Amino acid sequence: MQREVQLVWANCLRVIQEIVPEASYKTWFEPIVPLHLYGKVLTIQVPSVFFYEWLEENFVHAIRKALDAAIGRDGQLEYSIVVDQGDEKNRPIAVNMPTTKSPQSAKPDNVSPDILRSPFQLKDLDSLTLDSYLNPSYTFDNYVEGDCNRLARNAGYAVAARPGVTSFNPLMIYGGVGLGKTHLVQAIGNYIKNTNQDKFVLYVTSEKFTNQFLNAIKGDSMRDFSQFYMQVDVLVIDDVQFLQKKEKTQDIFFHIFNHLHQSGKQIIMTSDRPPRALDGLDDRLLSRFKWGLTTDLQTPDLETRIAIIQKKLQAEGVYIDDSVIEYLAHSINTNVRELEGVVVSLMAQASLNRREIDLDLAKMTLRNIVQNDEKEINIDTVQELVADFYNISIADLKAKSRKREVVYPRQVAMYLAKELTELSLKSIGYHFGGRDHSTVIHAIQIVNDLLKEKPDTKEEIAKLKAYFK
Numbered sequence: 001m002q003r004e005v006q007l008v009w010a011n012c013l014r015v016i017q018e019i020v021p022e023a024s025y026k027t028w029f030e031p032i033v034p035l036h037l038y039g040k041v042l043t044i045q046v047p048s049v050f051f052y053e054w055l056e057e058n059f060v061h062a063i064r065k066a067l068d069a070a071i072g073r074d075g076q077l078e079y080s081i082v083v084d085q086g087d088e089k090n091r092p093i094a095v096n097m098p099t100t101k102s103p104q105s106a107k108p109d110n111v112s113p114d115i116l117r118s119p120f121q122l123k124d125l126d127s128l129t130l131d132s133y134l135n136p137s138y139t140f141d142n143y144v145e146g147d148c149n150r151l152a153r154n155a156g157y158a159v160a161a162r163p164g165v166t167s168f169n170p171l172m173i174y175g176g177v178g179l180g181k182t183h184l185v186q187a188i189g190n191y192i193k194n195t196n197q198d199k200f201v202l203y204v205t206s207e208k209f210t211n212q213f214l215n216a217i218k219g220d221s222m223r224d225f226s227q228f229y230m231q232v233d234v235l236v237i238d239d240v241q242f243l244q245k246k247e248k249t250q251d252i253f254f255h256i257f258n259h260l261h262q263s264g265k266q267i268i269m270t271s272d273r274p275p276r277a278l279d280g281l282d283d284r285l286l287s288r289f290k291w292g293l294t295t296d297l298q299t300p301d302l303e304t305r306i307a308i309i310q311k312k313l314q315a316e317g318v319y320i321d322d323s324v325i326e327y328l329a330h331s332i333n334t335n336v337r338e339l340e341g342v343v344v345s346l347m348a349q350a351s352l353n354r355r356e357i358d359l360d361l362a363k364m365t366l367r368n369i370v371q372n373d374e375k376e377i378n379i380d381t382v383q384e385l386v387a388d389f390y391n392i393s394i395a396d397l398k399a400k401s402r403k404r405e406v407v408y409p410r411q412v413a414m415y416l417a418k419e420l421t422e423l424s425l426k427s428i429g430y431h432f433g434g435r436d437h438s439t440v441i442h443a444i445q446i447v448n449d450l451l452k453e454k455p456d457t458k459e460e461i462a463k464l465k466a467y468f469k
């Protein structure tokens with residue numbers, strides 16, 4: 001009997017080992033002790049409720065596959081949980097695994113009502129395995145370097161090469177929406193995981209951390225919760241602004257932080273704002289953040305935007321002409337996510353309509369994407385409006401013509417582009433027939449002068465601006 005359970009469990013492990021990453025396997029499956037096998041019901045012993053919950057939430061598919069292979073589709077699993085508290089020390093508690101059908105197999109007198117009623121639930125976790133919190137597609141290789149991210153990227157790389165050893169501990173990376181914070185910190189995590197199989201790298205968003213913490217309170221498994229986090233070698237915690245005003249969560253995070261830091265473990269954090277702007281965050285936590293390095297990500301400049309588009313296309317194996325890439329890079333300067341979104345839509349449009357990706361398709365795609373109920377302000381809509389208002393064509397706005405009836409509207413359009421969009425002078429010049437940025441400055445100056453001198457101009461500009469309100 002004893003031998004049979006060992007054999008069955010060994011077969012299960014063989015299947016599991018094929019599916020889950022090595023680090024997870026070591027952390028979550030090696031500590032399991034197979035206890036017994038009654039008919040088709042296998043009982044395994046796990047060290048804590050937290051452990052059981054984590055297995056259930058993260059590896060349920062792998063375990064199911066293993067049971068199918070080792071016992072058959074009607075194979076069932078029971079957990080026996082070692083309780084390590086006071087006089088209950090090491091009392092095994094059977095908990096029926098949710099993937100198994102049969103509650104009969106749970107032995108009623110062994111079941112702890114407390115655990116069944118309020119186990120530490122990690123239901124909010126949506127990944128199948130622990131390591132899948134790290135998305136392997138986020139790497140340093142596909143993270144384009146530019147002036148906007150050089151310091152953060154280099155610091156990240158240093159941390160990845162020597163986690164917990166550099167003075168960049170914690171490493172705090174902040175920046176606006178879609179600028180690549182998650183990509184960068186995940187690249188660090190992946191790099192460490194790939195070069196140090198034995199390191200336990202954990203990526204978690206602050207929101208998940210908070211939910212886990214609340215569930216741990218409800219399930220009376222706080223000790224498991226903090227012990228679990230204290231085992232981590234590299235903790236990557238995303239969006240710490242989410243912890244603002246959550247005092248209890250900050251408290252536990254503070255303790256975990258201290259423990260990890262003192263043990264030479266690496267902590268990496270992101271935030272959508274600089275630490276000084278994190279209102280509602282405890283001062284002692286904020287002061288800890290300053291122990292390491294805080295660095296920001298900026299909106300990428302034109303060259304970096306071009307490089308990001310090229311990288312994306314290269315990864316997709318798609319070729320598009322440089323003129324189209326330039327057009328996109330000049331037109332979208334908000335954030336990288338938006339830039340990527342447009343490239344993806346463009347590829348989808350091309351394949352749906354079975355046509356080449358050219359400038360016309362790029363323009364159409366951009367128009368479709370940005371068009372919604374609100375009046376979208378971008379270079380195309382500004383040019384359309386001005387051309388319409390002065391009854392000339394968009395081609396005229398972009399042409400070399402120096403006729404007065406064209407020159408003035410062109411200057412107004414350039415002025416409005418600067419006022420209403422975030423585009424740089426260089427990009428505005430590009431959209432007006434590839435003019436120099438000094439031409440744009442000149443146009444803006446002229447319109448500013450006219451605004452002071454001529455009521456007509458003032459009225460026209462006010463009307464044009466009102467259109468976008």
Ligand SMILES: Nc1ncnc2c1ncn2[C@@H]1O[C@H](COP(=O)(O)OP(=O)(O)OP(=O)(O)O)[C@@H](O)[C@H]1O
Nearest residue numbers: 142143144176177178179180181182183308336337
């Ligand atoms: N420098 C870069 N090189 C290549 N891709 C990038 C770069 N920066 C961002 N990206 C890509 O842009 C997208 C958005 O990045 P990411 O999700 O990391 O941004 P974020 O700053 O974490 O955003 P949020 O604040 O919304 O969480 C991702 O697909 C990411 O791969």
